[in-house]
Amino acid sequence: MMNGQGRVHPGTAAPAEERRCSWLNIWVFLIFALAIKAAFLTICLVVLLWHSSEQPRALQQQFSEWKCDSAVPQGTDRGWMCCPEGWRRFQRSCYFLSLDQMNWAESEQSCTGMGSQLVVINSKAEQEFLSKQIKQYPQRENFYIGLFEVKEGQWQWVDKTLYNVTAAFWRKGEPNNGLDENCTVIHNLEKTLNNWIDIPSHNKHHRICEAAAVIV
Template identity: 80%
Template structure:
């Protein structure tokens, strides 16, 4: 309040400063609350909308990479894969750096909420054949095609095996020495680069999981 000489009293100045400080703190708290809400929305909402996707993969990874969905024009505009995985169409793929035998490779993929890759088309085969050429150089990747009995091949997800849509190397599968697992053989030119191998041999692996749609 002003005194008789037109000056603001010291008590009033202190009150004004106190009120200004309070406003600053209120603003800062409000801004932090908004930021926290936005972070929560960015992290939680995408997976809330993707409840129809396998949850096991989501529980394994905290960092994701999202890009525009295919085809365009859908009500859900993004597809997400774990960081370090590679997306093709509606699937995410993990190409390992380490090696394991056939059974261990399948268990490792399952433990990440995925499976050894199931190849359903030439387009997918071409995509993977290009991916395995990338650095660092590696040879032979297990895929999810297994021989249960002599001459009876099946995919790990029970997709029917179609010999007319297979991509075996010339002369393969030769069914020698209990070769009942399948690898993509890196040195062989695509698309026909599958090779049957013995299950105890240690090779790299390709895991596949459905992309998370948001």
């Protein structure tokens, strides 16, 4: 209730305009707080990706869009594995299957330029995964991998991983050591896991790049 001078006596209700302003201030504060929280979470994710020790920064600098999924065993201090958008993840690695074709040296440089390398196949499970991936649309015939011949009969992976002939997946009769056939492709038309072929390095084919998944 107001007195003759327009003041509100103690104990009387505040005008409706003041109550509306109070609620408006609360909503503005809540929206502002939510915006700050969202920005903070975004910054945290970027920082975690940047500082992750499992992946060279070169890969992270090349891509702004990432796909993450919860795949790390329970009990670890990090819970997400991330690959660049468009790459395919298997276990702790990310794989890029190119649409364009290059010779072997250009393929190696292209992978390196993305912070990755031509794929190094370490297990039957990885070979099975890649053999399924290359058969998916769009269909492509041959894919360079990171195995090359240093000298006659001596094969080596690009990351210096020890080449184990008993864990190789050559097509029957390969490597046949044909003229200048010193690089390796996975051949898509094979129906078995044994689909590696040695070919000349100047031939242009697709490629598979591999990089460690980012764990955050």
